[in-house]
Amino acid sequence: MSGSVTVIGLGPGDPRYLTPAAQAALDAAEDLIGYVPYVARVPERPGLTRHASDNRVEVDRARHALELAAAGRRVAVVSGGDPGVFAMAAALFEALEAGNPAWRSLPITVEPGITAMLAAAARVGAPLGGDFCAISLSDNLKPWEVITARLDAVLAADLVVALYNPVSRARPWQLGAALDLAAEHRAPDTPVILARAVGRPDEAVRVLPLAKARHAEADMATLVMIGASATRLIPRDGREPFVYTPRSVAR
Amino acid sequence: MSGSVTVIGLGPGDPRYLTPAAQAALDAAEDLIGYVPYVARVPERPGLTRHASDNRVEVDRARHALELAAAGRRVAVVSGGDPGVFAMAAALFEALEAGNPAWRSLPITVEPGITAMLAAAARVGAPLGGDFCAISLSDNLKPWEVITARLDAVLAADLVVALYNPVSRARPWQLGAALDLAAEHRAPDTPVILARAVGRPDEAVRVLPLAKARHAEADMATLVMIGASATRLIPRDGREPFVYTPRSVAR
Incomplete structure (x- = not known):
């Protein structure tokens, strides 16, 4: 051969x-x-x-x-x-x-x-600056109970969470459920990044507080990142804020 | 400006x-x-x-x-x-x-x-094929207790774990402690990948069962990946086995 x-x-x-x-x-x-x-x-x-x-x-x-x-x-x-x-x-x-x-x-x-989370992170600053994880929200290949147990664990451990495959036509509600779970662990103003089609002509990247991200539209081409408790914005005059997660965790 | x-x-x-x-x-x-x-x-x-x-x-x-x-x-x-x-x-x-x-x-x-985990994963197969996380083992910027609590959470949730900064001259024992913790959650034959200097002339990538990885040498240039419970080897005649994590989790 x-x-x-x-x-x-x-x-x-x-x-x-x-x-x-x-x-x-x-x-x-x-x-x-x-x-x-x-x-x-x-x-x-x-x-x-x-x-x-x-x-x-x-x-x-x-x-x-x-x-x-x-x-x-x-x-x-x-x-x-x-x-x-x-x-x-x-x-x-x-x-x-x-x-x-x-x-x-x-x-x-x-x-x-x-991979999408690195491209999306680079667009907005450095949201993956601390410990982080990548979880697929698709329950085609694993039970939804496994997904929620994993989300619960990584949110409690205060990792930044990158969600792949957040939504599809056949799976319209999983992202909302995941963000509801995030709201049990994170403050309402925690930055959530919805990065659609990064690096393509139809790129659209939004940064929303967790409380509003729940109602944002997303699709199969969207990568969602939920900040850790320390993830924050750096405001800028007339431009989108940067988003970053500090490298340090206070003692 | x-x-x-x-x-x-x-x-x-x-x-x-x-x-x-x-x-x-x-x-x-x-x-x-x-x-x-x-x-x-x-x-x-x-x-x-x-x-x-x-x-x-x-x-x-x-x-x-x-x-x-x-x-x-x-x-x-x-x-x-x-x-x-x-x-x-x-x-x-x-x-x-x-x-x-x-x-x-x-x-x-x-x-x-x-990033190192993507390059290291590609070298051995597809060990990041399921949900995974990236955790820095350096306790220069965060307390060791935070690191072990995070490791415990992601190991219990059965994610693949990529460890950055596993060892330095000033931090010789952290990797061993992390692998000991992994042994509380994973079988002794769980594949562990120690990928040193991937893509450089002195590249050295080893795949060891968890029980032996504890005694392997690693340094600042090494990226360590601990498999999930489903991560496994595909043996090959006369060549290194492939390592991969199936996309599915059984119902």
């Missing part, structure tokens, strides 16, 4: 955030596999076969990548952000573990990318 | 992980400020004044950057990894908040980078 699979992080969307390593891996690919909008980000070129698929078929897509590689193709699987953060890398290894044992001798590499 | 400050993430070290946006910001800088090894990563060129400083003077360094910018200079402050993750961005906003109010009208931007 001369084929290979590289799982590539495209970053938040702007090519200025695509690493040279990820670009080189895209340039070397013969087959490009991924969710429709991520495949659409990679320019067409001769010699590159594109296989765009719908959302929520991650393991099928991963199996397809491994089959093509086993047949000798150089395959690139693309994810937005970082492929290891709520994206295609774990799905690929799930398919590898369950699949043809011969696939384990394929060269499989992962090219990291700028 | 025509000056500016850009806080730039250099990524893990290999220039192949430096984003084009970060490279452009470095190219535009007149003054380069940072901890000695990070400043050393940026090639010298005419028109670029370098100000390398020692570790643990982050706020002094940030103030210096703001003073130079207020005097009209285009200043780049460099961090390894991502500047918003246990690095210079929060220090800059601390200095901004406490300093000359006129500094608040300076253009201040943050350029994200590939």
Whole structure:
């Protein structure tokens, strides 16, 4: 077998955030596999076969990548952000573990990318300046009781909380429930960042107090960050305030 | 004032992980400020004044950057990894908040980078495939009791735990204590990743069962990841196993 699979992080969307390593891996690919909008980000070129698929078929897509590689193709699987953060890398290894044992001798590499929480944090200041966590709000793959238990634990421990997959058409209420839970642990003026489509033309980043974030709109392309108790604003004349979390916790 | 400050993430070290946006910001800088090894990563060129400083003077360094910018200079402050993750961005906003109010009208931007946990995860598979957190083990800036309470909470909630700043010459015992705490929550064969200097010529990445990780050497340049209960290995003939965390949690 001369084929290979590289799982590539495209970053938040702007090519200025695509690493040279990820670009080189895209340039070397013969087959490009991924969710429709991520495949659409990679320019067409001769010699590159594109296989765009719908959302929520991650393991099928991963199996397809491994089959093509086993047949000798150089395959690139693309994810937005970082492929290891709520994206295609774990799905690929799930398919590898369950699949043809011969696939384990394929060269499989992962090219990291700028994940949404890092891009969103950079836009507003340094909200991830202290300890933080990343939690997916999707209950397609885990029970809602596990999600709320985890949120309760990390809010009580005073971490900054980055929420991935906060909302979808099929899951309209989870973000509100998570923010209600946050309100049990944090003051009403705790900064909440709703960062939509960072690095893309339709980017929209809002910073709202927790008490108002409950009523803000968000969608699948939104990354939500809930501040820790020390997260705060630095006001500026005529401009959006900066948001940051101090590195220190008082003794 | 025509000056500016850009806080730039250099990524893990290999220039192949430096984003084009970060490279452009470095190219535009007149003054380069940072901890000695990070400043050393940026090639010298005419028109670029370098100000390398020692570790643990982050706020002094940030103030210096703001003073130079207020005097009209285009200043780049460099961090390894991502500047918003246990690095210079929060220090800059601390200095901004406490300093000359006129500094608040300076253009201040943050350029994200590939933080150590993303680079380390990509090297071994997809260990961050589920919910995860990032905690600094340094008790220079927060009490050890806060750190252990946070570790206890995130381990009980079954998150993957990325430990930044696990060890320094002045703090030799914290990593062992954190792994002992992990052993109260996780099975002895839980994968622990010790990733040193990822993306640099002296890179050394080890995957050990928790029971053995306790006795492994680590230093300031090491990023440690403790798996969740579901994190597992995919063995391969004659090669290091992959490590991944499934996306699903059983109902």
